[in-house]
Amino acid sequence: MLSINHIEIEIPKNRIAIMDLEKETQLSKPMLSVYSMIYGLKTIPVLEQGDLQSFITIPLKKLLDYCHDKTKIKYLIFVHTTAILHPFGYSLLTILKEKYKLNSAILFEMTMQKCASYFKALEILTVLLKNNPDYYAIVITGEVAFTPLLRVVPGSSIVGDAATASLLSCDGFDNQMLSISNHLMSGYAKGIYLSDSEIKTFDSKFIQSMLEIICDALNKAKITLDKINLILPHNVNLPTWRKIAIALNFSIEKIYLDNIPKYGHTFCSDHIINLHSALLENRLKKGDYYLMTGCGMGFYLAAAVFIY
Incomplete structure (x- = not known):
């Protein structure tokens, strides 16, 4: 593993x-x-x-x-x-x-x-x-x-x-990955060069697509959302994660958002920085389940379930 x-x-x-x-x-x-x-x-x-x-x-x-x-x-x-x-x-x-x-x-x-x-x-x-x-x-x-x-x-x-x-x-004892899901939302390859209408279409699908990738990772790990102690997101902005929390019916307090005001988005580094911060702050204890999830321009969605 x-x-x-x-x-x-x-x-x-x-x-x-x-x-x-x-x-x-x-x-x-x-x-x-x-x-x-x-x-x-x-x-x-x-x-x-x-x-x-x-x-x-x-x-x-x-x-x-x-x-x-x-x-x-x-x-x-x-x-x-x-x-x-x-x-x-x-x-x-x-x-x-x-x-x-x-x-x-x-x-x-x-x-x-x-x-x-x-x-x-x-x-x-x-x-x-x-x-x-x-x-x-x-x-x-x-x-x-x-x-x-x-x-x-x-x-x-x-x-x-x-x-x-x-x-x-594959021989570690902490932060073991139980599942991973990667998905491409086709039709948005232009990324930041998308037209206003294309961005509007993407926005209308984004939250539901994030829910689907999260649920897919949970299903692969054979656990339910209520078992997740912490979500480590990509640091896009606060309103987006509030919407996702509501859509998931998941406590916003269990989504690690502390670094968004301090660091903004840091390309591919968000999740590791958030994991580092969460461990320093003792937000995870041995045996806890946590989920990393995020999005990349293009648009690529991903989620992975870990046990600490």
Whole structure:
């Protein structure tokens, strides 16, 4: 059974108030007030110095310090939302592999599912590690919103910078994944370039589609929603999760929303950051069930059930 053995996160200490992001977002003050007052976003972390490589190296190095036997690391995976992060021919993973002497690691990146790509990596690793219980995989997330186009999810959220690293295997005892579901809502491949009418159509289907992916993951895990102690969402905005909570008839107090005002949306890193925060705050105890769920532009929906 696939499990998340250890996680590390890196969030820039530099925080910028949403109302001070006119230049970074190219949004007007009145529009920024909508994101702040209605969507519940207050600040986002913004990387001031350094590049993407040095940024994602921070949680990776901490994770490798935890992992005592690097020869067991079979896969090094980088999941990200932005399709192109490097110049052509530049292999970030190859540089990291050589730097940390991960000689046994097979490298690949994933981006097709956008901000839900972490879930697809989990699904793939259930196959890759199933017959290799002695091996580990590392999944890295991390991006810097270097243009206003990346800093804003129109009508939804504002994006902060963050990076994470996860160590996974099939022989762990905590954070065992009981099920996973990934689904493509076809017809919305243009993402942020959808027309107003297409966005309206998507919005009319989104809540029901999220309910369906959550229920599918629960059915695969053979448990009911009332057994879930905590939902770890993608940090899109507060109103969306209030609507989902009502539709699920699920207590909003059991959906971890504390990081939305502090960090905004952080591409593929939301779920690991939320898990890290929930564990630090003792929101989960041994034997608790929790559910990660989220959405990626395109639109990709995902949900996974874990037992801590």
